Amino acid sequence: MMKRILFVCIENACRSQMAEAFARRYGREAVAVYSAGSRPSGKIDPKTVEAMWEVGYDLTKHTSKSLREIPDIEYDAVITMGCGDECPMVKAKHREDWAIPDPKHWPIDQFREVRNRIEQKVQGLLESLKITSPL
Numbered sequence: 001m002m003k004r005i006l007f008v009c010i011e012n013a014c015r016s017q018m019a020e021a022f023a024r025r026y027g028r029e030a031v032a033v034y035s036a037g038s039r040p041s042g043k044i045d046p047k048t049v050e051a052m053w054e055v056g057y058d059l060t061k062h063t064s065k066s067l068r069e070i071p072d073i074e075y076d077a078v079i080t081m082g083c084g085d086e087c088p089m090v091k092a093k094h095r096e097d098w099a100i101p102d103p104k105h106w107p108i109d110q111f112r113e114v115r116n117r118i119e120q121k122v123q124g125l126l127e128s129l130k131i132t133s134p135l
Contacts, residue, residue: 002031004032004073004074005075005077006036006070006077006078006090007019007033007034007079007081008036008038009035009038009080009081010038010039011037011041012036012040012041013043013044013064014045014103015081015103017052017059017064018052018115018119019035019118019121020035022119022123023122023125026131027126030131030132031126031131034070034075036065037064037067038066039066040066041064042064043064044059047111051108051112051115054112055119072091073091074091074093075090075092076129077095078092078094079098079121081098081099082097098118
């Protein structure tokens with residue numbers, strides 16, 4: 001059965017977008033992946049697009065979404081990205097906060113470090129949900 005995963009941060013412009021991209025890449029058809037923000041910015045951060053392009057993922061078709069724009073379902077996992085009280089409760093079987101700082105004002109090298117950390121965390125999440133990557 002397909003697992004449903006939601007990644008949430010404040011603006012849905014950096015961290016949750018990267019997490020969604022990696023979950024789509026590694027989870028393939030075994031997951032339905034969503035991302036949203038408690039206060040979406042309306043656009044994807046250009047450094048996020050650049051950082052993901054460097055690892056072969058095109059974010060130019062992604063959009064910054066609010067929690068009102070995602071399905072009102074129970075998710076198998078909801079992962080928040082250090083947004084604390086700004087991330088409202090969403091129905092989930094498993095909930096986790098990764099406490100990853102927002103890199104939007106950081107230089108690209110530090111941005112890449114956050115990207116790599118998110119990639120590792122997504123791979124661990126998929127493994128914990130018994131989702132194996134065909135890559």
